[in-house]
Amino acid sequence: MLRLNRAIRAALDPRNPPGILADRPHRPLTGETVLDTATDGMGEVVGYLLRPLGPGEPWAADPDDIRRPERDRLIRARMARLDLDRRTHPPSSALVSAPPRGLGRG
Template identity: 70%
Template structure:
């Protein structure tokens, strides 16, 4: 059903979505607006997407929700021994094979690779000090500012 005001929100939304998908390198092969509907705004069909496109879209949506790196930045894949922050548990652990070994007392755990990132420097220093002093992270004072260079 045509919009009496002359504006076409379905077409505008469709073009905007195609633009964003194209910026992500996703080219939907069968995308279209379903003008045959009786609804006030026509549904937008994006067609079939391959697994790589869905994963790319997933990363972009997570980034928009501030859960991951910005689009276009490859996901961080840590190496054995590297300290990472698990966003699901808010815990910092060192990578040991497929597990994270906590820097403070606790049991190793598995983490979703899409939910880890590098911890902030101050938080990492406090976690490492907690391991050395056997104190909980919350009781370790923040490191003085200006002593560590980037």
């Protein structure tokens, strides 16, 4: 839940209003989520490649085709990534706490 709150706060940052920089080339930092306008795919910057937010192989993108995604699309992509993470990595039963023995209702 904490990751979700951070993702939403980052997407709603007033210093990055939607649509202002979406039409200009963007030089992203490693780990930033960007839009590749040539493929209409969103990915996370890893070195000189973009790693898809969902399943798939990383791809090389032309730096002139990299844009900041619009706020709504960024939130949807991050939510989809969190949902995928939850489905593919369910919580371990060892991490789920059970009530202590002997303290049941009685």
